[in-house]
Amino acid sequence: MKQLLFILIIFSISLNTVSAQNSSVNEDVVWDIITARLFSDYSSYAYRFEEDIRIQLKGSPNQEDSTIFQTLINDLNSLTETVQVTLVKDSANFIISILPSNDGLGLNQDMDTEEYVIQKVELDFNLRYINSYEEKLRDYYFYTIRSLTKLFHFDADIIGYGGIFYYKDKPEYIAFSDIDKEIIKKLYSTNFYHDLKKNTIKTYGYLYYWNIRYKSTLKFFLTFISIIIAAIGLLFIQSRYVKKTTHKLKDYFKAGFLVLILTGLIYWIFILPAFISSQSTHYFSNLAFFILAYLPLGLIAIPFLYYSERFLLKNSQKFLQRQTIIFFTTIIAFLMGHLFEILIFIALQHLNFTNISTKPGLISPTFALAAIITAFLRILLNWSNHRIQSMVNQKDVEIAKMKELKNQAELNALHSRINPHFLYNSLNSIASLAHIDADKTENMATGLSELFRYSINKENKTFVTVAEELEMVKKYLEIEKNRFGDKLVYEIHSDESTLEKQIPKFLIQPLVENAIKHGLSKIKSTGKVSVEVKRIEKNLIISIADNGPDFPAEPVSGYGLQNLHDKLDIIYGNDARINWENGENKHIRIILKNQFNQ
Structure with a gap:
């Protein structure tokens, strides 16, 4: 009876494999799983076998084990295009050990991290945790198929999928689904990266594709761009307002709003990869939101900075002490400005000018990061102004010294000619x-x-x-x-x-x-x-x-x-x-x- 039940299960799996070829699978879900699970922040390629997969059974396999793995091999051969899967007795690069119940359970993958190639897999099964044919079938399929690649980002949720590549740990009930088969089929196809690029760009655009394939490079590039923009912006502000300032509140407002806009732009660049990863394409509307959100903040923060720093910095001559004052006055100004935004929101809500029920919080990671970025930008602006003034003073001293040396040298030359x-x-x-x-x-x-x-x-x-x-x-x-x-x-x-x-x-x-x-x-x-x-x-x-x-x-x-x-x-x-x-x-x-x- 047990043998008949086992044969029926194997036959059912085979029918599922055949029917999977004709079933309709949501392509977007398949590619979402591939991009979410098979690519990390630092890898531009998905890990896979590049040579034929040679599976060897070791330990204490019986006829049932051999039959299950032979069926699994047949399923994989119907899906893989770049490699052939075979059952061998030696020279294996995929060793599966069926261990007695008193031994351990483990997985070891030998990988070439430069070429993103899986070279060898050693997979151990412990019979102590397997109590039925269904459990044996489930475990053998689950761990073997997962070992054909390397998985990342288990914290990312994928709606509409709960298969082998979804869970971090083995669930109680899971089957080799049509989506799982399609993932293996695409991963081990000759046009995998071409199809990945075509589908991703078509659905989410070039930025999303670059974020998948070259995430670390994209982050470095965006960081570099933000530094360049900060440097150019600060130089512009300094040349336009700081050096020619009349120390009036009007000039302070002009420079202050430019610093706030610059802060919004830099912060937007920093969190752009997060927008891209969320599959959002409203990049510039998000940028406009960040910049506009700072305008009411400036109405309170800038006058506070103007009057408080004029009073506090007047009696401070030490450079480090002045930078500390600038940092903390900026943070306090942000708190006051954000409180003003909350009061405006409450007033608009009370007058039924807005249908948003959730008011902004007082302190959030986003708010704290924006405040710190602005504080450091102001410190950098003040430091650069101090540095330029010091260089000008030093240059004046050098010019005076050179004139003195020149006059002395000419006088000495006249004496020695x-x-x-x-x-x-x-x-x-x-x-x-x-x-x-x-x-x-x-x-x-x-x-x-x-x-x-x-x-x-x-x-x-x-x-x-x-x-x-x-x-x-x-x-x-x-x-x-x-x-x-x-x-x-x-x-x-x-x-x-x-x-x-x-x-x-x-x-x-x-x-x-x-x-x-x-x-x-x-x-x-x-x-x-x-x-x-x-x-x-x-x-x-x-x-x-x-x-x-x-x-x-x-x-x-x-x-x-x-x-x-x-x-x-x-x-x-x-x-x-x-x-x-x-x-x-x-x-x-x-x-x-x-x-x-x-």
């Missing part, structure tokens, strides 16, 4: 040569005159070409050579590509003068000075070498390098560097970075 000792020695040399060599005397006087003309700088030129600077260096060295005679040998080299490059005036000549003053004048043998200007990649390199005594550890003050360092710092900032080296290759070098485009 023509060294009085150099002028004295040069005039003595000219006087001595006048009776000996008239041509040399003329050349030396002409060179000294041109050097003076270059130093006077009637055109107020800050920059000259490398070629111009090297020409003056050559004239200076010729004058010094008339003094030292054969004791001074010099050479000047420059790359062709550097000659037209602009450099600060009197950048090289003071260094050459230092080489003679602190170097060659201290030795008895022939002194050698070498000037080299070259290009290395994008940098301009200026080197002055001599064979005099080594530089001291810090050749700054005594060698006139401080003036040069200040000048380079003002003009080039971090793109200029001075270094030196002692020894056989004694030299001082100036590196001007990024002076060439290629």
Whole structure:
């Protein structure tokens, strides 16, 4: 009798499977279940087997168990398109263990979370909880079919469905319904994602589809958009009202209402995914509601903020204390404004101007979030205004300091261009040569005159070409050579590509003068000075070498390098560097970075 009853049950399931192919199933309900249960907040794909499903029975299965699972396999093969379901003895990727009554009950799914693929399933059945064929049939179908995917969001209610994919835990009575079969059929079809996109967009639009497939990306994008809108809005408000404010209540109202509208817009963007998930398509009507709801709030909140903060902030100088005052006055203003909204609602209800029976509550999560967002927006606005004012003040100080350094550098440069000792020695040399060599005397006087003309700088030129600077260096060295005679040998080299490059005036000549003053004048043998200007990649390199005594550890003050360092710092900032080296290759070098485009 029991065998006959079991066969009738199996036959009934088979008939249900066949009839399911022809039965009419609500497509919208099927896709609603798929989107609600098979997709999570962080997955863009539904989990499923991509290889054929090879089921192996282990433990203590009997003939009845084998018959049930063979029937289940036949049902699944009539539904799945991308995989074939078979019953195997080894090499299984779906292992079902029929355990004695004293063992446990469990499910283990091995998944590739990057590819959203179920690789292996181990499902254990405990016979202790199975007391009849109907219970065995129900449990085997329920847990096996659910293991073909991964389920999410059991808190989401789906009207019109109560099947295998609905419940978090196994109910007392449940069957493999037509909707369950249609879910498996669609999930394991070759066009699953194409059909999902087509049906979802047709029914609920693109936003709902994007919210299903790319929910985390959509949330990140909306958060990014809200930050951009907040930044642009605050900059607009600040440039339009804060910086040009006359500190009148009228201006405060204008800026305050803009902040409230900005708050409504940002809050709407934040909760937009919730609207999308609820399958609502009235996005912009919801936005209008949020913005309009803030208008009566502003009538009370803005004057309160205007007068309270003028009184409280007047005696507060600490930045953190001012932000705390702004935060709490904003919260209090929201409470007062919302209370005013409630009073208006009660008055309208009393006068029968509205048929809404439920009045708004005093405090709700939505209200609290809007109040906090507005408070932080006002803090951000105040902070940005404080920051800009601090930057302006700092910039004024820097400009004043730069002018002072510029004036000092120019004064120092004037002092160092023509060294009085150099002028004295040069005039003595000219006087001595006048009776000996008239041509040399003329050349030396002409060179000294041109050097003076270059130093006077009637055109107020800050920059000259490398070629111009090297020409003056050559004239200076010729004058010094008339003094030292054969004791001074010099050479000047420059790359062709550097000659037209602009450099600060009197950048090289003071260094050459230092080489003679602190170097060659201290030795008895022939002194050698070498000037080299070259290009290395994008940098301009200026080197002055001599064979005099080594530089001291810090050749700054005594060698006139401080003036040069200040000048380079003002003009080039971090793109200029001075270094030196002692020894056989004694030299001082100036590196001007990024002076060439290629």
